[in-house]
Amino acid sequence: MAVQLNEVDKVVITTLEDNFVDLLSMDNSEVVTRAMPIKGMVFSNSVLAEHGFASVVNTFRGEEKSSVLFDFGLSEDVAARNAQAVNCDLSDIQVACLSHGHMDHFGGMKAMAGLIGDKGLDLVLHPEAFQTSRFVMPMPELKITLPVLTRDYVKDSGFNAVESAGPMSLVSGDVLFLGQVPRVTDFEKGSPMYYEKNGEDLLDPIEDDTALVMNLKGKGLVVLTGCAHSGVINTVKHAIDVTGVSKVHCVMGGFHLSGPAGAPLIDPTIQAMKEFSPDYVIPTHCTGRNAAMAFEKEMPQAYITNMAGTVLTFSA
Numbered sequence: 001m002a003v004q005l006n007e008v009d010k011v012v013i014t015t016l017e018d019n020f021v022d023l024l025s026m027d028n029s030e031v032v033t034r035a036m037p038i039k040g041m042v043f044s045n046s047v048l049a050e051h052g053f054a055s056v057v058n059t060f061r062g063e064e065k066s067s068v069l070f071d072f073g074l075s076e077d078v079a080a081r082n083a084q085a086v087n088c089d090l091s092d093i094q095v096a097c098l099s100h101g102h103m104d105h106f107g108g109m110k111a112m113a114g115l116i117g118d119k120g121l122d123l124v125l126h127p128e129a130f131q132t133s134r135f136v137m138p139m140p141e142l143k144i145t146l147p148v149l150t151r152d153y154v155k156d157s158g159f160n161a162v163e164s165a166g167p168m169s170l171v172s173g174d175v176l177f178l179g180q181v182p183r184v185t186d187f188e189k190g191s192p193m194y195y196e197k198n199g200e201d202l203l204d205p206i207e208d209d210t211a212l213v214m215n216l217k218g219k220g221l222v223v224l225t226g227c228a229h230s231g232v233i234n235t236v237k238h239a240i241d242v243t244g245v246s247k248v249h250c251v252m253g254g255f256h257l258s259g260p261a262g263a264p265l266i267d268p269t270i271q272a273m274k275e276f277s278p279d280y281v282i283p284t285h286c287t288g289r290n291a292a293m294a295f296e297k298e299m300p301q302a303y304i305t306n307m308a309g310t311v312l313t314f315s316a
Contacts, residue, residue, distance in 0.1 A: 002244030006173045007217040010060040011314045013224060013252065016082045017054040017073035017108070018284050021047050021308040031280070035309025037085040045085040047309040052104040053226055053254060053285040054079035054112070056088060059174040059214055066171035069096040069116070070212055071226055073108040080111035086309045090115040095122050095170050096159060097177055099226020099253075100208040101129030101149040104285075113158040123159035124168060124177050126208035133196040134204060165207075167242050176213040181230035181238045187268045188231025192261050206230070213239045216249050217316035219279065225253030227286050232256075233272040250280040250314060252306070258288025266291045270298050280314075282306050 025034050035047045052074030059066045069090065073079035083090060093116050099105050134146040154161045166179040183190070195204040209229040214222040223239050225232060232255045240246055251273065257266050273281060281302045283292045296303040
């Protein structure tokens with residue numbers, strides 16, 4: 001059964017942290033506004049890039065405006081610092097969401113909460129975001145433990161954890177927390193990451209991986225992923241199934257196609273993405289340079305380069 005998702009008149013996504021920035025790009029357009037950190041017409045600060053992601057999603061429906069925080073970045077201070085550099089006011093955030101429980105998405109939680117103020121806002125996330133023993137093994141003899149998210153950390157940051165494995169409507173139905181994404185494609189097998197259970201090292205299914213979805217009036221879905229460990233194609237398919245909206249306007253986010261493990265997935269992912277025929281494809285964060293260049297080559301009219309500090313405006 002489809003979950004009701006309101007049509008909205010405008011979606012504005014402000015990226016507060018991403019892996020890339022270029023303050024001299026000068027490629028502003030109707031959709032793209034690049035960061036220009038100035039105060040009183042004086043250059044005041046830079047915008048920092050790092051391996052992480054954080055964003056603010058605003059929707060507009062008639063006179064109604066919503067504001068959702070999606071992820072918090074890696075380092076304690078980078079996303080918050082960037083928010084201040086580009087004059088992004090977080091005081092009107094109504095709810096926060098976490099794409100999954102990896103530190104490059106929750107590391108800046110406390111600093112971001114400080115900019116929001118003492119509101120005790122809900123933080124919507126999948127229960128498996130609190131997985132307790134995650135690690136990576138870049139080589140068989142090298143086991144690197146990953147920092148884990150805890151319920152106490154969320155509480156200490158000032159948020160109220162709201163755990164949802166399934167889809168959840170937010171801000172009066174203008175934004176959808178997609179919940180757990182089914183793995184249905186034959187090529188998106190998940191990321192080579194691990195966790196420990198009962199003394200045994202197991203492949204981590206990263207069931208907490210999710211996305212936000214908006215429905216732009218007359219144009220279709222705007223799908224925003226964190227890392228798409230479930231597969232970006234699986235994610236878009238699930239967004240269509242859950243909402244009952246078949247048209248896709250924009251797919252944006254980390255597609256997790258970087259490195260040797262992601263290389264074989266680049267071409268099938270692009271070919272499957274073409275079948276959705278999105279108006280915009282905006283790879284971010286963990287997509288990887290080779291994959292991003294391939295998307296730009298194969299889908300040049302749809303492709304947009306994202307950066308830390310970029311504001312993207314999608315209007316009906």
